[in-house]
Amino acid sequence: MTRATWCLVLAVALPAACRRPQPGDRLRGLSAAERAMFDSGRVVFDSTFTPEVGLGPLFNASGCAECHEDPVSGGTGDEVERHATAFHPELPGRACDELAAQGGPVFQDSVTPALHAALGIDNEAVPPEATAIAARTIPDVFGFGLLDAVPDSAILAYADPDDRNHDGISGRPNRFFDGRLGRFGRKALVPTLREFNDGAFQAEQGVTNPSVPDEGTVTGRPLPAGTDPAADPELSARGLELADAFVRLLAPPAPQRLSREARQGREVFTSVGCTDCHVPALRTGDSPIAALRRKEVAAYTDLLLHDMGAVNGDICLGLATPGEFRTEPLMGLRLMTRFLHDGRASTPEQAIEMHAGEGAQARDLFRALPPADRAALVAFLKTL
Amino acid sequence: MRPLALLLCCVAAPLLSAVAQQAPHDSIRGAVRVVNVKARTLEVTAGVGMALRVVRLQVPAGMPVATRGGGGGATLTLRDLRPGDVVRVSYGARPGGYLAYTIERVGRMDVGPEPTP
Numbered sequence: 001m002t003r004a005t006w007c008l009v010l011a012v013a014l015p016a017a018c019r020r021p022q023p024g025d026r027l028r029g030l031s032a033a034e035r036a037m038f039d040s041g042r043v044v045f046d047s048t049f050t051p052e053v054g055l056g057p058l059f060n061a062s063g064c065a066e067c068h069e070d071p072v073s074g075g076t077g078d079e080v081e082r083h084a085t086a087f088h089p090e091l092p093g094r095a096c097d098e099l100a101a102q103g104g105p106v107f108q109d110s111v112t113p114a115l116h117a118a119l120g121i122d123n124e125a126v127p128p129e130a131t132a133i134a135a136r137t138i139p140d141v142f143g144f145g146l147l148d149a150v151p152d153s154a155i156l157a158y159a160d161p162d163d164r165n166h167d168g169i170s171g172r173p174n175r176f177f178d179g180r181l182g183r184f185g186r187k188a189l190v191p192t193l194r195e196f197n198d199g200a201f202q203a204e205q206g207v208t209n210p211s212v213p214d215e216g217t218v219t220g221r222p223l224p225a226g227t228d229p230a231a232d233p234e235l236s237a238r239g240l241e242l243a244d245a246f247v248r249l250l251a252p253p254a255p256q257r258l259s260r261e262a263r264q265g266r267e268v269f270t271s272v273g274c275t276d277c278h279v280p281a282l283r284t285g286d287s288p289i290a291a292l293r294r295k296e297v298a299a300y301t302d303l304l305l306h307d308m309g310a311v312n313g314d315i316c317l318g319l320a321t322p323g324e325f326r327t328e329p330l331m332g333l334r335l336m337t338r339f340l341h342d343g344r345a346s347t348p349e350q351a352i353e354m355h356a357g358e359g360a361q362a363r364d365l366f367r368a369l370p371p372a373d374r375a376a377l378v379a380f381l382k383t384l
Numbered sequence: 385m386r387p388l389a390l391l392l393c394c395v396a397a398p399l400l401s402a403v404a405q406q407a408p409h410d411s412i413r414g415a416v417r418v419v420n421v422k423a424r425t426l427e428v429t430a431g432v433g434m435a436l437r438v439v440r441l442q443v444p445a446g447m448p449v450a451t452r453g454g455g456g457g458a459t460l461t462l463r464d465l466r467p468g469d470v471v472r473v474s475y476g477a478r479p480g481g482y483l484a485y486t487i488e489r490v491g492r493m494d495v496g497p498e499p500t501p
Contacts, residue, residue: 091467092467093466093467094417094429094467094468094493097417098429100431100436100438101437101438101440104436105434106434106435175493175494175496177414177415177428177429177430177436177493178413178430178493178497179415179470179491179492179493179495180496180497181496189434190434195432196433196434197433198432198433198435199431199433199434200433200434200435202432202435203433203434203435211432212431212433216435318493319493
């Protein structure tokens with residue numbers, strides 16, 4: 001190549017390499033095989049299921065990207081789901097009943113025409129045993145592969161269930177039913193991204209797969225005959241693997257360049273105690289994927305449960321009481337239009353104002369800030 | 385009647401074990417939800433992600449509940465299991481429901497699995 005050709009190549013390649021990752025981009029540093037998996041996985045993620053190929057009979061959406069759509073596949077959405085459980089704190093051992101025998105904790109909002117014809121229903125009824133029904137908004141899933149690669153030990157290092165350091169913050173882990181540490185979901189029930197994805201095909205779309213080979217029930221009752229025409233599994237092992245690869249390899253949104261005000265806001269964010277739970281960065285451990293291995297992820301979460309106060313409480317899940325929620329990752333916050341687990345807040349300021357329980361101290365300090373500092377903190381959040 | 389019942393248990397337990405080895409079986413690892421000693425049933429919550437399920441198992445009389453640690457661990461019975469115990473159960477389908485073949489208690493949900501020796 002001549003010098004002129006090299007210059008031309010550099011002129012084209014350098015800006016592309018320096019470009020900040022955009023929502024929907026894949027992680028940098030993937031192998032050719034991983035890039036191919038990502039691209040093929042996007043096709044599965046974007047696909048739409050019909051009853052003939054596995055949708056339903058109960059479902060919330062006909063495809064992953066129907067909800068995770070804004071601004072691109074893998075992003076957020078405006079749907080709100082219903083989750084319901086029963087909390088019995090007087091019972092020793094397992095105070096939470098996830099209502100799994102009655103179709104819970106995800107109660108689907110839609111049914112196929114065949115199920116409607118058979119039962120005359122438009123959605124899955126929440127059983128009377130439920131003590132609470134929760135609204136759940138759609139999170140984006142950018143950077144979730146990095147969260148999956150954070151070692152359990154790194155999460156547990158932030159746990160302080162008895163608040164031994166007397167800072168008013170007492171994060172504790174949730175655990176799945178087999179005892180493994182949970183981290184995904186608003187209550188941190190699910191241990192791994194793979195399980196979260198595999199389970200979502202069944203719980204959200206009614207699509208059976210090798211990991212979840214059986215259709216759910218209709219509030220605990222078996223499906224009427226003839227309402228599920230597609231043969232199980234409705235998604236192949238390869239399809240699952242590809243969809244998982246797409247989600248796993250999505251890059252986290254790159255924080256925007258900090259203005260002077262946002263830099264000041266970052267300081268305020270720390271000084272009022274937000275970082276006690278919204279830990280700025282976690283470090284991944286070993287991974288078979290080099291792009292996930294020993295990387296820092298600016299997730300702004302500790303992936304632990306914190307008591308957010310009875311005022312914010314809804315359902316229990318696993319070990320999480322109604323008032324406990326996993327610290328919401330703030331990466332990608334600028335892409336959100338609704339905030340908190342149920343979307344009650346329409347601005348970051350409102351979300352801060354609604355913090356209670358362990359978040360009350362930071363909320364009160366935020367309230368007491370001079371207006372310029374409050375604005376700076378919000379300006380910082382809007383860069384994430 | 386009691387000696388007869390004991391004799392039946394002694395005969396039935398090895399037979400059940402033999403049947404378990406021959407019959408197609410599945411396994412589940414999850415948290416005990418309900419123990420009904422009188423009805424000899426056990427309900428276990430498990431699942432994948434947010435797709436959860438409860439498996440209701442019939443537990444044969446006299447079936448021991450192993451503890452992690454094998455020979456070094458104490459042997460328990462159904463009566464000793466508590467909600468929140470993490471168990472690993474192998475089981476098979478029978479007319480009328482699922483039958484447990486083996487049960488091992490491997491930890492508590494709130495503290496995680498016990499280390500493997």
